[in-house]
Amino acid sequence: MSLFGGTIHSLEKGLQYSTLKNKAIAQNIANVDTPNYKAKDVSFKNILNETQTTIFSANRTNVRHYNFEITNRNSGVMSYEIFKYRNDGNGVDMDAEQAKLAENTIYYNALVDRINGKLNTLNTVIKGGR
Incomplete structure (x- = not known):
């Protein structure tokens, strides 16, 4: 039994998401004048999927077999590769970022x-x- 229940844990995850999103926005604002910079964003859906990561592990039938497992992890940060806001290839819209x-x-x-x-x-x- 948890002292706080699941509420504090959920709020903590929300704060982690918000912090990661803030870092991505700050990076976009800092690179507003960098040619060919692609704007980054954080997707809540990607973060949620990361917490529900599927792990594949091999069934060992013999002690000489290798023990391995595969995890599907990503950072939740994505960049807009095809979006170009200006002629120099920069994809940052300052008004949208603010x-x-x-x-x-x-x-x-x-x-x-x-x-x-x-x-x-x-x-x-x-x-x-x-």
Whole structure:
């Protein structure tokens, strides 16, 4: 039995997703003037699929057989290879990146507020309601 249940773990995963997305957006903004730079984005669907990774492992019928397993892992970060926003091959739209950054910041702050609420509730229970 977990002390916090699955809620804190889910919120933690949400924070990890938001942090990874923030890094991708910051990298895009930093490379706005780099020729042939392809914009990157983080897909929630890819992150979710990564947590549900399928592992293939071999059935060993003899001790002399090799033990191996295959995992399907990716970072969840994808780049837009075919998208070119400007003539120099750069794929970064600064206005769109700033909008994504604002949206991601609001999402991150909401998660932090929710975790604080959970921990404050736990603190109140520990103190006996005082």
